[in-house]
Amino acid sequence: MGTAERREREKIRRKNDIVDAAERIFFSKGLETATMDDVAAEAELSKGTLYLYFKSKEELYLAINERGFHILQKLFAAAISNEQSGLEKVRAIGRAYFEFAQKHADYFNAMLYYESRKMDVSEKNSCARACEQMGSETLKIVAQAIRIGIDDGSIRPGVHPFRTAVVLWGQSSGIVQVHSLKAKHLKEKHDVDPDEIMRLSLEMMARSLQK
Amino acid sequence: MGTAERREREKIRRKNDIVDAAERIFFSKGLETATMDDVAAEAELSKGTLYLYFKSKEELYLAINERGFHILQKLFAAAISNEQSGLEKVRAIGRAYFEFAQKHADYFNAMLYYESRKMDVSEKNSCARACEQMGSETLKIVAQAIRIGIDDGSIRPGVHPFRTAVVLWGQSSGIVQVHSLKAKHLKEKHDVDPDEIMRLSLEMMARSLQK
DNA sequence: TTAAAAAAATGACTAATAGTCATAAAGTAA
DNA sequence: TTACTTTATGACTATTAGTCATTTTTTTAA
Numbered sequence: 001m002g003t004a005e006r007r008e009r010e011k012i013r014r015k016n017d018i019v020d021a022a023e024r025i026f027f028s029k030g031l032e033t034a035t036m037d038d039v040a041a042e043a044e045l046s047k048g049t050l051y052l053y054f055k056s057k058e059e060l061y062l063a064i065n066e067r068g069f070h071i072l073q074k075l076f077a078a079a080i081s082n083e084q085s086g087l088e089k090v091r092a093i094g095r096a097y098f099e100f101a102q103k104h105a106d107y108f109n110a111m112l113y114y115e116s117r118k119m120d121v122s123e124k125n126s127c128a129r130a131c132e133q134m135g136s137e138t139l140k141i142v143a144q145a146i147r148i149g150i151d152d153g154s155i156r157p158g159v160h161p162f163r164t165a166v167v168l169w170g171q172s173s174g175i176v177q178v179h180s181l182k183a184k185h186l187k188e189k190h191d192v193d194p195d196e197i198m199r200l201s202l203e204m205m206a207r208s209l210q211k
Numbered sequence: 212m213g214t215a216e217r218r219e220r221e222k223i224r225r226k227n228d229i230v231d232a233a234e235r236i237f238f239s240k241g242l243e244t245a246t247m248d249d250v251a252a253e254a255e256l257s258k259g260t261l262y263l264y265f266k267s268k269e270e271l272y273l274a275i276n277e278r279g280f281h282i283l284q285k286l287f288a289a290a291i292s293n294e295q296s297g298l299e300k301v302r303a304i305g306r307a308y309f310e311f312a313q314k315h316a317d318y319f320n321a322m323l324y325y326e327s328r329k330m331d332v333s334e335k336n337s338c339a340r341a342c343e344q345m346g347s348e349t350l351k352i353v354a355q356a357i358r359i360g361i362d363d364g365s366i367r368p369g370v371h372p373f374r375t376a377v378v379l380w381g382q383s384s385g386i387v388q389v390h391s392l393k394a395k396h397l398k399e400k401h402d403v404d405p406d407e408i409m410r411l412s413l414e415m416m417a418r419s420l421q422k
Numbered sequence: 423t424t425a426a427a428a429a430a431a432t433g434a435c436t437a438a439t440a441g442t443c444a445t446a447a448a449g450t451a452a
Numbered sequence: 453t454t455a456c457t458t459t460a461t462g463a464c465t466a467t468t469a470g471t472c473a474t475t476t477t478t479t480t481a482a
Contacts (some may be wrong), residue, residue: 047469174386200378218458
């Protein structure tokens with residue numbers, strides 16, 4: 001009889017429902033302000049039960065991060081397939097990342113929150129592993145696009161695909177962070193349009209791959 | 212009589228001593244793990260007195276950040292004056308930033324911790340203002356170096372100095388963050404030398420300014 | 423159907439820690 | 453010496469992550 005299997009399915013569904021509730025709470029109250037009691041109430045569960053499914057607040061964060069990474073990966077896959085040349089693929093990935101940060105700002109901020117913290121390797125949480133794995137895959141996607149660009153001549157030869165992918169990823173993260181965290185400041189104090197900064201950054205990154 | 216003045220001086224010295232103690236505690240225990248009781252003990256003060264000088268843990272963090280910004284600004288000033296062409300000045304600023312992140316990793320991490328958090332404008336703390344002010348000045352230094360580069364021909368005309376400065380700043384932040392937070396991961400999982408990533412990033416940023 | 427066993431759920435409880443405040447000590451001025 | 457001001461204290465409160473003994477529900481098997 002499939003009792004165990006059914007229970008397994010229900011457990012997964014339940015975890016999903018909890019993450020749904022956690023998102024509603026975390027995204028509306030802010031990651032730090034929201035409490036586990038809030039999440040338990042929103043999920044219509046006792047606190048003890050909540051901890052039965054997620055053994056810490058961090059694990060809940062990470063489950064949300066994992067969802068964010070999934071969205072991002074899909075956007076990247078779509079971006080790549082829509083373009084011909086390698087350079088255009090790389091540009092499209094950059095645009096997709098910027099789009100993600102804007103249209104899925106909640107996920108982006110949640111991911112930013114955790115990415116900017118040193119995570120010990122010892123924390124071998126399954127979500128953490130999944131996120132790390134997806135990060136690596138993303139890098140490989142960019143490196144592959146660069147390789148295609150070198151072959152089709154849209155990217156100058158001599159660039160090291162993987163290392164360059166890491167650089168582009170880091171640079172993009174920084175710009176998107178600036179856009180997300182300093183948009184108001186840039187606009188009000190320096191009369192600079194944050195979207196223009198993102199476009200300019202994309203252009204400059206593309207330029208550094210050409211010639 | 213200069214009683215009030217002397218008291219003012221002593222208050223500033225005391226605040227400094229507290230920040231010294233806070234650094235020892237925060238830098239050794241980690242920003243989140245360290246407690247205000249720890250800091251009070253290290254400063255040989257009661258907790259109540261500590262709160263007389265800094266009204267929150269965040270204000271202490273910010274006082275540390277302010278010190279970090281000062282160091283960074285001095286490094287930038289030195290970097291600029293050591294180079295001739297505008298492009299070389301910009302490169303030197305980039306190198307100085309990377310150097311700061313490595314040689315003053317504690318300050319860098321403290322700054323990163325707060326920079327990556329949305330700070331409300333309502334929090335009109337004096338240290339927060341000072342940090343913001345220094346951030347703006349730093350951007351102006353970069354923009355000025357770009358202007359010099361356009362004039363002396365080492366940077367292509369047509370770049371908008373201030374916007375480009377913002378882009379370079381954002382990109383550098385991202386790369387330095389990657390270097391700081393993912394160094395181990397890059398080395399172990401991808402066999403990539405983090406320092407090489409920083410050098411490559413500098414080279415690519417410089418390339419995007421030339422031609 | 424029922425009793426024993428297993429799994430899931432509960433919420434009162436603990437521990438940790440940021441921040442407060444009534445009280446006391448030290449310093450200043452007359 | 454006395455009245456007043458500033459500085460210092462640490463016991464106390466409030467909040468919240470995480471635990472655990474107990475209860476409720478579900479499953480299994482006779």
